[in-house]
Amino acid sequence: MRAQAKQRIAFTVLFIINLLVIVPVALLVIFIAVKGWRAVNWQFLFAFPSNGMRAGGIFPAIVGTFYLVAGSLVVTLPLGVLAAIYLYEYAGNSRLSRIINLAIINLAGVPSVVYGLFGLSLFVITLKMGVSIIAGALTLAIMNIPLVITASREALSSVPHSFREVSYSLGVSKWQTIRHAVLPYALPGILTGAILAVARAAGETAPILFTVAAFYLPQLPKSIFDQAMALPYHLYIISTQIPNISESIRYGTALVLVALVLSMNLFAVVIRSRFRKKKKW
Amino acid sequence: MRIKAIKEFFIEKLIFFCGITSIIFVILIFSFLLKEGLSFFKEYHLKDFLFGRHWYPISEPPKFGILPLVLGSLLVTLGAALISVPLGVACAFYIAEVASLRTRDFLKAGVEMLAAIPSVVLGFVGMVTLVPFIKGVFNLPTGLTALSGSIMLGFMAMPTIVSIAEDAITAVPKVYKEGALALGATHWQAMHRVILIAALPGIIAASMLGVGRVIGETMAVMMISGNAAVMPHTFMQPVRTMTATIAAEMGETVQPSGHYFALFAIGIVLFIITFLINFTADFFLHRIKR
């Protein structure tokens, strides 16, 4: 039975390795929560930072993150969904579609700080948008395109081919078929992609470093051409650039950011799994 | 009827345009990097840039040798790969082959949650836990070291490696495993003797994509691996990666200046490296699909 014993040992080791990876994640979240929850109250969430960030709240950072996320979604979602429609419904297996796929893979692999450089060069300088919400949002939008395309493509491919066949056989045109017999049933998957894109845009620091992020603003941004504060950048600043800040403010900020991002991811995962199980066809 | 046909014609043109935007953006990114970065090479030699051992951007005259930065990136990446590849592949095997359905969903969700945590948060947590820990355990002057960076980045690369390796493992035709079992092998033996080899191209691709992710990582590594742009000798010293250099110094440059363009030149190097890695990984992935 030596082989069986070896197997048991091997499988136990594998299981432990899995735990080694998963448990720290849970520990990390708990750790931040425990150390930070005391700081998080209504005042923290809705007040401006004061006393050189050492007191007060993180309201402008939350607002800035919200603007950035909304702005980038407005661009990424239609662009990504339509691109996925092109790839799945129109392009087939041509050479062009293989090149597009390669481009998507590469966009997905570009380091986030390089996106920051790109955003700086194109939006801030060449297009003269300055360090602004719109520059940051557009940079984040381009960064998120592969994610939205991939999720949308998966959503489109999960719609049974028979829906399309039936629609075409009734003399319905291609675009109308996509719009009425495919898209409505791909929506949950597309929604998942949108939520994941939002979560990612909320948490990324490097792309916004040179394109929008401000160290401190006394007022909320009034237009898309203003600078803005943002949660991830704020966390970076108060943990590396400002000495003597109370621990709980740092952990509190981290907690707000992590809670925001993880809850969105969880939401997306739940939608996705319910969609996969509950498909009525 | 004709109005509808015209409307559809324009919609389909729009769809086509959106389809090719990915290509447009890749070209745009590379072009703008080149636009700013190539100005650098008018005044500075490529050889001195790539192989120079001194990165002193604010001295007079400035020196822009990126070798310490490249080595910094490589060191951290190597360390991260040594951790994440074996662990990640092991996780992938467990998830794909051994775990029950419920465990599998749970584990996959856990790995996805890890992927979701913003890198600045990981950097922050690493700063307050991992860095002091390393300092204490190894008795170092500072815990901001390549080792700390490697450990953290090893974790961050796991989700990529686990998910792609898991796809590769489940893509192995069942007959391989069944054949081995029929010949009397245990499940474990079938796994590490047959499936592993069959899934190897995909596992290599997964590792490469994980490495690609690590090389591109900025915030976490900036916050915990120190910021000393010197030639690294061991894991136990602070290093500077290419990404951290760009992130840390861009705010201090005046545009246009040699320093500013130099940072873009580093950006070009990063872009090319990750392009090559992704291209090669994709090549391996397509070998599976055949």
Place this chain on the structure above:
Amino acid sequence: MVRIKIKAEALDIRFAQVRALKAVNIEVMRNEILSVIGPANSGKTTFLRALNRMNDLNPDFKMAGNIFIDGEDIYGGMNVNLLRKRVGMIFALPMPLPMSISDNISYGPRMHGIRDKKRLADIVEESLRSAYLWDEVKDRLYLSALKLSGGQQQRLCIARTLAIEPEVVLFDEPCSGLDPISTAKVEEAIFKLKERYTIVLVTNNVKQAARVGERTAFFLNGELIELGGTEKIFTAPKDMRTEDYIRGKFG
């Protein structure tokens, strides 16, 4: 000459390297029911799908020859969506869309621009009656079509196709998944349809072909072997292969 509705000349169809139809010449008369029989892979479904250009959806599709409907070449510049409106198709597996019964039926007319609710309701009722389904579902038109039985779903698909007012209706092995009672109901519906439509029925059930079709065509390996009045084909076929297939010696 006016009696010919569909005419296929020298029809040759390939999918990548596979030759599905070889030099087929065939005519379908107005308002007749033509049964098409033959073993699997004989090309009968390919032939059917050529009539409403559904083969176009397959990227490997290559065709030589012509198909004329009412004298017009359907591959020669005719709008393919308008063609499919004139030539409807019922598939082998019932494929209801995941919507209510009423929405399923009105899907086609709505997509073609009919918005008036009264008119849509009338179309729904008329189509369901023609498909012999109205009495069974008239009280639950707003329930999901997925809750119907297999036979009812297939008749729903017939009603859905009739709602777009085609001239020709193609049936691709419509009863292959159905029980005998549902099959009988579908066949009853097909019989009645002949008064207003031209019908081509592909079936792998030889007895069904004998019951329903007025003329029968026998396909084998992509070729049209024999075509003639159903009674004659079944009692005194000219070709040995036809006889062998009908007798059940193969297929």
